[in-house]
Amino acid sequence: MKIILVRHGEAENATPAISDSQRDLTDKGVSDIHKIGRFIKNSSLAVKQVYYSPYTRTKHTAEILSEELKYGCEMVASDDLLAGKGCSDIISCLVNFTNSDTVLLVGHNPDITYFAAKLLGNSGAAENLIFQPGSTIAINVARERFAHGQIIWAISPDNLGL
Numbered sequence: 092m093k094i095i096l097v098r099h100g101e102a103e104n105a106t107p108a109i110s111d112s113q114r115d116l117t118d119k120g121v122s123d124i125h126k127i128g129r130f131i132k133n134s135s136l137a138v139k140q141v142y143y144s145p146y147t148r149t150k151h152t153a154e155i156l157s158e159e160l161k162y163g164c165e166m167v168a169s170d171d172l173l174a175g176k177g178c179s180d181i182i183s184c185l186v187n188f189t190n191s192d193t194v195l196l197v198g199h200n201p202d203i204t205y206f207a208a209k210l211l212g213n214s215g216a217a218e219n220l221i222f223q224p225g226s227t228i229a230i231n232v233a234r235e236r237f238a239h240g241q242i243i244w245a246i247s248p249d250n251l252g253l
Contacts, residue, residue, distance in 0.1 A: 092185065092234045093136050093193040093243065094210060096203050097156065100124040100248075101224040102148040111174070112146045123225035123248035124152050128159025130251055134244070136193045136229060138162055142181060143197040144172035152225075153197045174199040178206035182237050190234055212239035223247050 100120030105111050116124065131138070138160055143153035145168040153166050171180040178198055188194055198206070200222045208217035210230045220228070225248040232240030 092188055092190050093229055093231055094185070094240075095131060095136065095138065095193065095195040095227060095229045096207055097124075097127065097152065097195065097197045097227045098200050098203050098222045098224055099144075099146070099148040099152040099197060100155075115147050116151050120148070120224060121151075121155065124155040125159060126248045126251045127225055127227050127246070128156045130246060131156065131195070131227070132160050134229070136243070138195045139188065139192045140164065141166040141195045141197070142169045142172060142184065143167070144174065144199060145170065146174065146199070149197045149199065153195075156195065156197070172196060172198040172202075174202065176202060178202045179209060185237070186234055188234060193229075210237060210240045211242070220245075221247070223249070 100116045100123045102114040103117055105114055141153050141157055143149045157166055172178055204217050204220050204222045207220055207228050208214050210232050228245040229243035230240040231243055
């Protein structure tokens with residue numbers, strides 16, 4: 092299966108009035124996610140399901156991506172993608188898809204970095220993966236193992252034009 096991992100876009104700073112879970116995207120974050128959405132839309136991957144952490148910034152990221160992808164299905168909020176959860180528990184949802192399906196997950200760093208390394212079958216790879224806000228990686232991985240995957244592409248919005 093193809094798993095597209097996206098770190099939420101750049102978010103506003105937490106303040107006493109805004110908790111971490113309520114932080115929204117900055118204008119740059121919104122712009123960056125639109126770029127990433129267009130990049131994914133122009134790729135060969137057709138997203139069958141979108142999962143996101145229920146934080147405001149990840150939900151907003153998933154909404155923008157869904158808009159750009161013309162994704163007509165319901166997005167799914169998943170506590171498995173909450174900050175600090177490590178993302179690995181989402182595998183229990185992913186086993187229901189086929190190896191030809193593409194699933195998009197929107198989460199937080201460093202969880203998304205470690206999950207990407209796990210899917211690649213190399214925990215040491217986390218040191219070499221840079222997930223700046225809005226960055227994405229697509230990994231082809233057998234759903235029977237969820238390990239030893241191959242990178243299809245990895246891109247940061249800063250590498251994309253307008």
